[in-house]
Amino acid sequence: MKVSTFPIFTLKDAPADAEIISHKLMIQSGMIRKLSSGQYSWLPIGLKVISKIENIIRNELNAIGCREILMPFIQPAELWKESGRWDQYGPELLRFKDRNDRDFCFGPTFEEVITDLIRNEVSSYKQLPLNLFQISTKFRDEIRPRFGVMRAREFIMKDAYSFHSNQKCLDETYDIYKLAYTNIFKKLMLDFTIVDADSGNIGGSKSNEFHVIADTGEDDLLLDESLNGMNLEIAKIKYSEDDLNKIIKKSGLIHKKGIEVGHIFKLGKKYSESMKAKITLKDSSMTNIFMGCYGIGVTRIVAAAIEQNHDDSGIVWPQSLSPFQVVLIEIDGAKNEQVRMYSQKIYNELCASNIDIIYDDRDLKMGSKIKDWELLGIPHMIIIGKKETENNNVVYKSRLSKDKKEFALDKLIEKISKS
RNA sequence: CGGGGUGUAGCGCAGCUUGGUAGCGCGGCUGGUUUGGGACCAGUAGGUCGUAGGUUCGAAUCCUAUCACCCCGACCA
Structure with a gap:
């Protein structure tokens, strides 16, 4: 799925009339x-x-x-x-x-x-x-x-x-x-x-x-x-x-x-x-x-x-309930043709590996996208920008930790499939 | 149903005590500059102040009624 055809409606502030x-x-x-x-x-x-x-x-x-x-x-x-x-x-x-x-x-x-x-x-x-x-x-x-x-x-x-x-x-x-x-x-x-x-x-x-x-x-x-x-x-x-x-x-x-x-x-x-x-x-x-x-x-x-x-950042879905297994975040894909093409390629390959993935193709800053998907609690996050496109790899971040790691694509699929 | 609280722009809120015709932040739209953890500048749109009545020259503001929503209790999966 792509966010352009799978709309999400996150709010910046917590609602006032909710308690728990x-x-x-x-x-x-x-x-x-x-x-x-x-x-x-x-x-x-x-x-x-x-x-x-x-x-x-x-x-x-x-x-x-x-x-x-x-x-x-x-x-x-x-x-x-x-x-x-x-x-x-x-x-x-x-x-x-x-x-x-x-x-x-x-x-x-x-x-x-x-x-x-x-x-x-x-x-x-x-x-x-x-x-x-x-x-x-x-x-x-x-x-x-x-x-x-x-x-x-x-x-x-x-x-x-x-x-x-x-x-x-x-x-x-x-x-x-x-x-x-x-x-x-x-x-x-x-x-x-x-x-x-x-x-x-x-x-x-x-x-x-x-x-x-x-x-x-x-x-x-x-x-x-x-x-x-x-x-x-x-x-x-x-x-x-x-x-x-x-x-x-x-x-x-x-x-x-x-x-x-x-x-x-x-x-x-x-x-x-x-x-x-x-x-x-x-x-x-x-x-x-x-x-x-x-x-x-x-x-x-x-x-x-x-x-x-x-x-503090939002939901942390258990693997079994998460609406998507993986979220793919592209940085400036709307303005950078290479990044867009590379992201699309990675997206296709993950789909082909039967991974339930959402591709955030919105024209938003990286920080906004990351905040949204942390709020939404998706366990695995892939980030693709200019650097990854040039190096032919991806950056991976788990919902549970703040640090990011670089991965080659096949290694990443292996990692996600195992967890 | 009893007790407490809240209704003002899409969201979060200020203004109400002491009446003078509505504001802030975020978001939206347009243009530009930006871009690796919620950017910046300029411009712009958007509200019968929950609803109805009353008091008053004048009501978001005071009074009455009513509706909606939230919390506590009783009840219940």
């Missing part, structure tokens, strides 16, 4: 722009990060036999009345009527829709188990949206659902998802932990949350030495104590703040009973389908990753 570092940096680096409270547009560079996350999730879910679908964002009230959640869910569920005065809501989660889908398609244990997921926009009318995309009203979430003819199969699948989630967060290169959790509004029996550990997290976690543990709700029950500090004393556990980025549930028959999703078993008896559901907050991960990876 990830929110500030996402605005300043031009990943997102606010439309209204809790609603953000994603610009090209931000969307590219989302794609990276989505693809890691897709690969891991496909690997455990989970297939992608897409369900409607707007859902009819009938299904929610059937499950009982039309009355339970509260004002977080944004409701409205269509022109025929029929009730609808914006989907905050999709248990009703998928249960309806499956009950119509599946009638025998022979068709199970079945695993489906979607990556889509969700809407929750939060009491108080805050911290940019961290607690937004409109956000992208991956939600997966599993269907089983018996509890054992659900139990086994739950563990498979737990492992797949662990792989996903490892590949995302985030510092995370898994805790026991309450199943809350979604319902069901067992649940685990995946948290990115960060001081700006909104959730309280109580962890042991190896950073396993539980969230505050569970700790309150387990230690029969409401006060956080007293729980810490009583339990001897470590208190950490976490950003909830994943949540897996064993739903059991909660929705299959209320919505009458039944199958026939081997002995020709009937049972309600056993279900599990498994969420990952895609847009929240972007913010969480930045909370964990930044410095």
